[in-house]
Amino acid sequence: MTAPAAADLLAWYDRHRRSLPWRAAAGTRPDPYRIWASEIMLQQTTVAAVKPYYERFMTRFPSVKALAEAPSEEVMQAWAGLGYYSRARNLHACAKAVVAEHGGRFPESEEGLRALPGIGAYTAGAVAAIAFDKPAAAVDGNVERVMTRLFAIEAELPGARPLVRDRVLALLPPTRPGDFAQALMDLGATICTPRNPACGLCPWREPCVARAEGTQETFPRKAKKKAGLIRYGAAFVLTRADGALLLRTRPAKGLLGGMAEVPTSEWRADYELDGAAQDAPLPLRWTQAAQAVRHVFTHFPLELTVFTGTVPAATPAPAGMRFTPLAQLGQEPLSGVMVKVLAAAGLKLPPSAP
Ligand code: SF4
Structure with missing residues (x-):
């Protein structure tokens, strides 16, 4: 079996690269600002979902200077709908x-990039490689899938991540590391898909160990999720003096999709309550x-740790949220956990609420 070669992947990329709004045309130099912004947006959702937001965002904030100088409400408004606001604040x-x-x-x-707010290992690698053509590895879920199949890596993720990263670094070509990073991403997104990978069209079908063994779809190996690992977060119950509650709607897909909720932080095993003020919908004196x-x-x-706050009657809702009169809460699709949150905040729901 031949060893996989970067040249084969790059040749495939030259013919099949995806056309993406943040991607520079072949042979032209990418704008680091555009690459960075796209990578931050893509952290939480798909390419298809990000595209329209990205275009609007770039029209509104065409440079890093324009974004830095914009009022934070304007940035939050442009971000509304993309998900957790802490990422927009970090951006x-x-x-x-x-x-x-x-x-x-x-x-x-990569080191310089990682020192900036909101930039982790993946984003630093992606920006260093794509924007500056540095020999860096950008290992996301797509790349993990390709590499674990290519080499039939039996070690389980996430523990196998350093191994995957080493494999990527070992494959890096002497030139075009930025295109190599993007080619790997494209291969994972379009050919080496989670189910039914199109191995017949893959530039690495010859050297791919999993394909030879017919075990592609069993990779990557994943450690069983620890059942019952508790997650933590903060919930913000904000009432307006005229008797209305601040709500938002959860994304259509995923847990409690489309349900109404008070604004909350992300729910994570390592959530730190010390930083909860950063996740609040408005800067106020919140009461726990x-x-x-x-x-x-x-x-x-x-x-969920519950925080309560009140604002004057004329206060407008932050972007992507709404004030619902308390008397109409029964018409909002509130989930069980939100009913508990409101009770903990001392709010009684009208009888028609679930
Ligand atoms: S041959 Fe198939 S499994 Fe292997 S890398 Fe290509 S698409 Fe993925």
Whole structure:
């Protein structure tokens, strides 16, 4: 069996690369700002979902300087609908840091990029490789899938991540590392898909160990999710003086899809309450309710710390949210956990509520 060669992947990429709004045309230099913004947006959703937001965002904030100088409400408004606001805040903070500390130019090294707000290992690798053609590995779920199949890596993820990263680094070509990173992403997204990978069209079908053994779809190996690993978060019950509650609608897909909720932080095993103010919908003096709320979903238990606050009657809702009169709460699709949150905040639902 031959060893996989970067040249074969690059030749495939030259013929089949996806046309993406943030991607520079072949042979032209990418704009680091556009690459960085797209990678932050893509962290939480799909290419198809990000495209329209990305176009609007770039029209509104065409440069890192324009983004850094924009009022935060404007950034939040442009982000509304993309998900957790803490990422938008980090995006804004990062733009400000690039302007204030780096004269408006993104650092070129992975280390320099990682020192900026909201940039982790994957994003640093992706931006260093794609925007600056640095020999860096950008390992996301797509790349993990391709590499674990290509080499039939038996070790389980996430523990196998360093191994996958080493394999990517070992394959890096001497030139065009940025195109190599994008080619790997494209291969994972379009050919080496989770189910029914199109191995017949794959530039690495010859050297792929899993394909030879017919075990492609069994990779990557994944450690069983620890059942019952508790997640934590903060929920913000904000009432307006005229008797209305701040709500938003959860994304259509996923847990409690399309349900109404008060704004919350992300729900994570390592959530730190110290930073909860960062996740609040408005900067206010929030009061922590005496009782936290516990709720058990099928795959994990959740503990939400509840914060309450009030604002004057004329206060407009932040972007992507709405004030619903308390008397009409019964018409909102509130989930069981939200009913508990409202109770912990001392709010009684009208009888028609679920
Ligand atoms: S041959 Fe199939 S399983 Fe192997 S890398 Fe290509 S698409 Fe993935």
